[in-house]
Amino acid sequence: MDILYKAFVEPFLFMSEAPDLLLQTLWEGLVSGVLYALIALGFVLIFKASGVFNFAQGIMVVFAALTLVGLYEKGVPALLALLLTAGVMLLLAIAVERIVLRPLVNQPDIILFMATFGLTYFLVGLGELVFGGSPKEMIADALYLPQGTTELTLLGGPVRFQHLDIAAAVIASIIIAALAVFFSRTRIGRALRAVADSHKAALSVGISLNQIWVIVWFAAGIVALVAGIMWGARSGVSFSLQIIALKALPVLILGGFTSVPGAIIGGLIVGVGEKVGEFYWGPLVGGGIDTWLAYVIALLFLLYRPQGLFGERIIERI
Amino acid sequence: MSFRSVTLGLAVATLMGGATLPATAQDSIYVPLFTYRTGPFAGSGMHIADGMHDYLEMLNQRDGGIGGVKLVIEECETGYDTKKGVECYEAVKGKNPVIVNPWSTGITLPLIPRAAVDKIPILSMAYGLSASARGDIFPWVFNPPSTYWDGMSMIIKYIGDKEGGLDKLKGKKIGFLHLDASFGKEPIPLLEELSKELGFEVKLYPVAAQDMQNQSSQWLSVRRDRPDYMIMWGWGSMNGGAIKEAVRSGYPMDKFLSVWWPGEDDARSGGAGAKGFKMLNWHGVGTTYPALQDIMKNVVDKGLSKASKEKVGELLYNRGVYNSLLIAEAIANAQKLTGKKVVTGEDVRRGMETIKLDPARLKALGLEGFADEIALSCVDHNGHRPAFMQEWDGSKWVKISDPIAPMGDRVRAQLEAAAKDYAEKNAGWPKRAEACDKAS
Numbered sequence: 001m002d003i004l005y006k007a008f009v010e011p012f013l014f015m016s017e018a019p020d021l022l023l024q025t026l027w028e029g030l031v032s033g034v035l036y037a038l039i040a041l042g043f044v045l046i047f048k049a050s051g052v053f054n055f056a057q058g059i060m061v062v063f064a065a066l067t068l069v070g071l072y073e074k075g076v077p078a079l080l081a082l083l084l085t086a087g088v089m090l091l092l093a094i095a096v097e098r099i100v101l102r103p104l105v106n107q108p109d110i111i112l113f114m115a116t117f118g119l120t121y122f123l124v125g126l127g128e129l130v131f132g133g134s135p136k137e138m139i140a141d142a143l144y145l146p147q148g149t150t151e152l153t154l155l156g157g158p159v160r161f162q163h164l165d166i167a168a169a170v171i172a173s174i175i176i177a178a179l180a181v182f183f184s185r186t187r188i189g190r191a192l193r194a195v196a197d198s199h200k201a202a203l204s205v206g207i208s209l210n211q212i213w214v215i216v217w218f219a220a221g222i223v224a225l226v227a228g229i230m231w232g233a234r235s236g237v238s239f240s241l242q243i244i245a246l247k248a249l250p251v252l253i254l255g256g257f258t259s260v261p262g263a264i265i266g267g268l269i270v271g272v273g274e275k276v277g278e279f280y281w282g283p284l285v286g287g288g289i290d291t292w293l294a295y296v297i298a299l300l301f302l303l304y305r306p307q308g309l310f311g312e313r314i315i316e317r318i
Numbered sequence: 319m320s321f322r323s324v325t326l327g328l329a330v331a332t333l334m335g336g337a338t339l340p341a342t343a344q345d346s347i348y349v350p351l352f353t354y355r356t357g358p359f360a361g362s363g364m365h366i367a368d369g370m371h372d373y374l375e376m377l378n379q380r381d382g383g384i385g386g387v388k389l390v391i392e393e394c395e396t397g398y399d400t401k402k403g404v405e406c407y408e409a410v411k412g413k414n415p416v417i418v419n420p421w422s423t424g425i426t427l428p429l430i431p432r433a434a435v436d437k438i439p440i441l442s443m444a445y446g447l448s449a450s451a452r453g454d455i456f457p458w459v460f461n462p463p464s465t466y467w468d469g470m471s472m473i474i475k476y477i478g479d480k481e482g483g484l485d486k487l488k489g490k491k492i493g494f495l496h497l498d499a500s501f502g503k504e505p506i507p508l509l510e511e512l513s514k515e516l517g518f519e520v521k522l523y524p525v526a527a528q529d530m531q532n533q534s535s536q537w538l539s540v541r542r543d544r545p546d547y548m549i550m551w552g553w554g555s556m557n558g559g560a561i562k563e564a565v566r567s568g569y570p571m572d573k574f575l576s577v578w579w580p581g582e583d584d585a586r587s588g589g590a591g592a593k594g595f596k597m598l599n600w601h602g603v604g605t606t607y608p609a610l611q612d613i614m615k616n617v618v619d620k621g622l623s624k625a626s627k628e629k630v631g632e633l634l635y636n637r638g639v640y641n642s643l644l645i646a647e648a649i650a651n652a653q654k655l656t657g658k659k660v661v662t663g664e665d666v667r668r669g670m671e672t673i674k675l676d677p678a679r680l681k682a683l684g685l686e687g688f689a690d691e692i693a694l695s696c697v698d699h700n701g702h703r704p705a706f707m708q709e710w711d712g713s714k715w716v717k718i719s720d721p722i723a724p725m726g727d728r729v730r731a732q733l734e735a736a737a738k739d740y741a742e743k744n745a746g747w748p749k750r751a752e753a754c755d756k757a758s
Contacts, residue, residue: 021542028534124356133360135555135583149566162566235531235562236587240358240555243528278535279542288498290535291526 003284011280020157025279026272031165033271034172035234038227039244040251040263041179042220047257048196049216050101051109055116058245059123060221064089065228065237066131069139078142082225089221097213105209124239133239138232140164145233168230175226176264179219183260188215196258250298256311265309270294346388347649347660349374350410352396352403352421355624358530359398359554362581362634366421367393368625369638372617373609377646379616384646385653387660398554400424411436416652416666417645419443423501426459433458434748439648439667443641444469444578444600448504449736451700453671456737457752460670462644463692463703467732468724469577469598470505470549474512475722476575476707477547488517493545495536495552495560498524502551505577508732509549515728521545530556537563550576557584565591572596578705581634585710593712598722600705601640601689603715605631608684610639633715640689647673647683655755671696672757690721696754702726 015022039061046054054060067088071081100115140147146163153159183189194202195212203209231241251270255262274290282289307313353367354360374391383389392413394406403425407418417439420426426446433440440459442450448465450456464472477492478484494509496502502524513520521543523536530552540548548569550560557580564574571594578598585592605614610631617623618630629635652661652669661669674693680686692701704721741747 024541025538028538032532032534128356128360133355133357133364135361135558135587137587149568160566160568231531235533235559236555238358238361238531238555238558239356240527240530243358243530244532246528247532275535275538279538282535282539286524287522287536287539288524288526291498291529 006284007281014280018157019155020153020159021279023155024159025275027159027161027165029272029275030268031162031169031271032275033268034169034264035227035230035267036247036251036271037264037267038172038175038223038230040248040255040267041176041260042223042227043248043252044255044257044260044263045179045216045220045223049192049212050112050195052101052112052116053109053257054220055113056119056123057220057224057248058242059120059127060089060092060224061228061231061245062237062239062241063092063123063127063228064221064225065138065232065241066127066136068225068229069136069232069237070131072139072142073136078139081139082143085225086222089225090218093214093217093221096217097210101213102210120242124242127239135236135238136232138229138237140233143229145229164230164233168234171226171230175223176260179223179260182219188212192216247294250294252308253298254301254308256308259308259310262308262310270297273297345660346390347384348390348392348410348413348415349645349649350406350413350415350418351391351393352406352419352425353393354396354398354421355393356395357397357399358527361558361583362554362579363398363421365581365625365629365632365634366638366641368623368629369635369640370419370642371638372613372623372625372630372635373639373642374646375617375622376609376613379620379622380612384649385659387653389649396420396422396425398422398424400428404428407432411438414662416649416661416663417441417670419641419645420446423447423504424499427500430456430459431744436663437667438663439670441641441644441648441670443644445501447740448508449733449740451698451702451733452737453695453697453699454750455741455747456699457696457750458667460644460694460699462673462694462699462701463600463690464705464724465700465702465729465733466504466551466577467508467729468700468702469705470508471512471725471729472598472705472722473549473575473577474509474516475725476719478516484516490518490547491521491543491545492518493521493523493540493543493548495523495525495540495548495550497530497552497556498526501553505551507736508729511732512725512728525552525556525560530554531559533559533563536560537567537569540569541567546573548574550574550580552576553579557581558587561585561588561592561595564595565589570594575707578637582632582715585715590712592710595710596707596718597715598705599633599708599715599717600703601636602687603631603633603636607686607688609643609688610636610684612684613639636688643675643683643685644670644673647675647679651757655757667752668755670694671699672755674757696752702729 042057068081068085071084072078104112146167148163150161151158191207192212251266254269255266274293277293278290351370354363374389378389396403396406403420415438419441423445426442429440442461444464446461448467450459450461451465478487509520552560565588574595576597580597648666648669651672652665655668656665676691690703692703702724704723706717706721707719708715709718
């Protein structure tokens, strides 16, 4: 009975007794969720256009952040370093299309997936060779990212809001809105959707697959850069950031691999779910449930809705 | 010449070059270093690797090795991955290594049963299995100068002093933020035992490797539980991540203490808010010691080091130097004991058991005042030496306490029980057959 009380009564009593802590937990979950969504977005963009699950998305986040900090450390002004890093991500996109994707056209998806494994280890090696393995500090001040904390008394207790977290939520929302407009309102965006629906049909109406791939890999690179800046400003830039990208997997399963809104909703569910789960139910099992809770939620979704919340239902004729 | 033939030529040249890579010649001593300059733990591992390598290389450059025998130093990258670490061990064991340094508790554990079979001593300096301090049960494993249990008891003692006595810990709440791996879990049995005995409550906050830079959940729980003190057992980017989160969540930094693994980079990452963060340490920082000056002159200035100049003398770099100081001293002792110049793993095991680094010996080695004296024996493979508490003042570490001795009586009882338990659980664990040297 005690365990039932602790599982089904105590957490809710605690929520009502300390609503300020519930609010703080929800806020932390939302911020984490937005950042997970940013990483997941990079996966979605590439999967939509080429059907490739880009295993290298995590290391692209680290690589972009390291390039930015590395250029700044070499004396390049921050905003110029930001532009140059975007340029590096464009070069990377062109190189990936030319060297990896183009020679592998018409190969099974698993071959392309394995190629992104190779790309991951190449970028790890290149990053370590150029920038070294030491953790670095994100140049948050130089990029005019707000620092500091605002503490408000809400629902009877202090709730802390990091200015950086607020900025992360706003910037991520802008990026997401911009991508939504890009996909739905621009010519390139419509071409990209056409490619996502059918490569052959897109080719038949004169859409260049190669050009589209460069564009989506570049867009994924920019998303990786933003994610790298935000995660880096929160917890430093190091190669362990790439492991956080694993959290994007349950986000994608929840939201669907092809849906931009799905990545966002999925990110928020995972972010809030793991924080609330760990905070209220973690002590029941000795803590640490946030490392696997997201995967359990994703597994349940897989059982009942394998295409995710917003994913396209795949019906294949046999 | 076609592209293919150039590639083929390069491949053949690489293979031939590989054949001439450092080998274990008859007139040299092979010292493999297990390091990690890549992956999530590289931020800590690379400085240790640099310190270890540079001290041994300095001996090669300055003295022609040890006792006139050159050291062959070879790194094997483990990435702090147990599987890769065991692969490194298998790769080096055929080259007659005189000692191995796993630099990971996770890698140390599977190597312990192999050491006696392969006759290769293991040096797990201030990490690894605490119970392996018992030389009578683990003759091939050494973990000086203090075990993790010593470290935990020192931190509890320090907190007790701050509160006005160990009895004042009754009713207090102590949080334990730890890497969710063998290393982070190692001191938990002692912490739980002390909590029962002294009457304080323990709250555990495990951090998975993939969440080292994503610790907001743990720090939300800290806010919920409001522990009076927080103790950290972290490594790699977990340390910097925790300090940052502690600052973000407004946890009082003067109540946040750690075992001896954070470095300057970790403390710096917390910005001004990290001021007041505390950790245990047992050796000096800086390059004022003559041996460190020799490293600068003979290794760094000659471009033989992978470390950048400003990192030489930092805490984790000097930790690596201390590790190699022990290796070098064990080799020198082995040469004295056996009369041989080119010693083996079996000889160096005896050399480790006869280590006696007193102030006079440290001075002779150019490390006067660098560390407390230490003597190992065939029974005691650890030394159980005191450590001091140091505090981050915003730009550097400042020593803030006298040496804190471990709670010897409490730790000893636990060690004995754990060592016996290990031997019983590992059926057929051999009784020590190695003779003790007179000097040990």
